[in-house]
Amino acid sequence: MVTARLTIDPHFAVGDINRRVFGSFIEHLGRAVYDGIYEPGHPTADENGFRGDVIDLVKELGVSAIRYPGGNFVSGFRWEDSVGPKAERPRRLDLAWHSTETNEVGLHEFATWLDKVDSELMLAVNLGTRGTLEALDLLEYSNIPAGTALSEQRIANGKTNAFGVKMWCLGNEMDGPWQLGHRSADDYGKIASQTAKAMRQVDPTLELVACGSSSAQMPTFGEWERVVLTHTYDDVDYISCHAYYEEKNGDLDSFLASAVNMDGFIESVIATADHVKAVKGSDKTINISFDEWNVWYLDRYHDVDKVEGIDNWPIAPRILEDVYSVADAVVFGNLMISLLKRADRVTSASLAQLVNVIAPIMTEPGGPAWKQTTYFPFALTSRLAKGRALEVRLESPTHSTEVYGTVPTLDAVATHDAETGATALFLVNRSRDEEAVVTIDVAALGAAKVVDAQTLADDDVYAKNTLQDPERVGLSANDTARVEDGVLTITLPPVSWSAVELQA
Secondary structure, three states: OEEEEEEOOOOOEEEEOOHHHHEEEOOOOOOOOEOOOEOOOOOOEOOOOEEHHHHHHHHHHOOOEEEEOOOHHHHHOOHHHHOOOHHHOOOEEEOOOOEEEOOOOOHHHHHHHHHHHOOEEEEEEOOOOOOHHHHHHHHHHHHOOOOOHHHHHHHHOOOOOOOOOOEEEEOOOOOOOOOOOOOOHHHHHHHHHHHHHHHHHHOOOOEEEEOOOOOOOOOOOOHHHHHHHHHHOOOOOEEEEEEEEOOOOOOHHHHHOHHHHHHHHHHHHHHHHHHHHHHHOOOOOOEEEEEEEEEOOHHHHHHHHOOOOOOOOOOOOOOOOOOOEHHHHHHHHHHHHHHHHOOOOEEEEEEEOOEOOOOOEEEOOOOOEEEOOOHHHHHHHHHHOOOEEEOOOOEOOEEEEOOOEEEEOEEEEEEEEOOOOEEEEEEEEOOOOOOEEEEEEOHHHOOOEEEEEEEEOOOOOOOEOOOOOOOOOOOEEOOOOEEEOOEEEEEEOOOEEEEEEEEO
């Protein structure tokens, strides 16, 4: 058994939690859209063809904003294809995922779906095969109320009121050789700056995201951010981060410590952005939009799922449909802890993705929808984490990993809502075989009591929810959580994620 200590004190605040940190991502990729959110023949389908069971699950998940329509897909996307009468919309080759895009679901339909799930639209523009003019056209179509050619076209297409999109991504992963139109940091920085300046001439209040490097493992990482922000610092509000993690070669210890890598990644990008700020003598701070993050078994895509062939362009193929284990969910919950620990700078984030494609929600055509293991930490964190993120000053034992060296065995973050007096604590035990007893000083909260404590764990860390057994894994009440004399104690099983809800 291992032991750890931490303190929850509302005075030790990291920063306010922006609800956009509980965002997600839907790309026109695989079965994310077709057979995912949209299946007109499904028994639960509404008048627009959207699956009602998926709508219910997304609402329960608590997703705040959804990035759309990509992703790699956006770098070859012609937005005009996705509006107007469905029967007249062209089918196009999607080179990103080697499939056929029917454009049956486009901007209007997706916005309608977002209204149903109570989420905000976050649009990405194509800076791969297109440029500033096309971005301006999409902005005019989406946000100008009336009186121009494109706004009147939107009205004629059935949307009288403007979409009012506030947050825009200036391209996607433009340093990646796989990306249509990929380019150097210098070239991307120039077009991103030009496009941002032009979009701000339409609306200075837009929130704009410049592309960071597509991962911290890219040879471009670090220098890419510096060069791009040197060009765009005055023009944008965010720099993006993307990170995916997977267990490799049976190295569970390193996998369970993945959040250590995310912590360092975030700090590196903050340091680079603040370096550019200092060089420019600016009083503006660039924040992070961590608009792609998840557990993703990417090697499986290359080995099994990849679609190829000049005569093989399927519609909505089954690709990237990872089935997640308890261990995956524990890492996933730990990544959410990392995002909250830097709530002062990570003010937007997008779980990639939402349905079927590396997703917390799975569907079967004509059949059920169910929750993957990763669903549970996202839904509970989204519901409980309100107000401000707190620095908990964790004292934890350590252990060795092959990839990340010596790491803390436990990780934690707390949040506090001053208006309601509600406090939430999120904890991870990374030990493969030892329970952890955690002692938490909660005296600064006053007379706090445990409202609820839930843990995700299983004797089989590779247990999964599947079509055949959709409820194999779930949350369990943790009855060890109790407060006595201003001290909360809780016991955490090996390889577990837990959430504790406190009320003053």
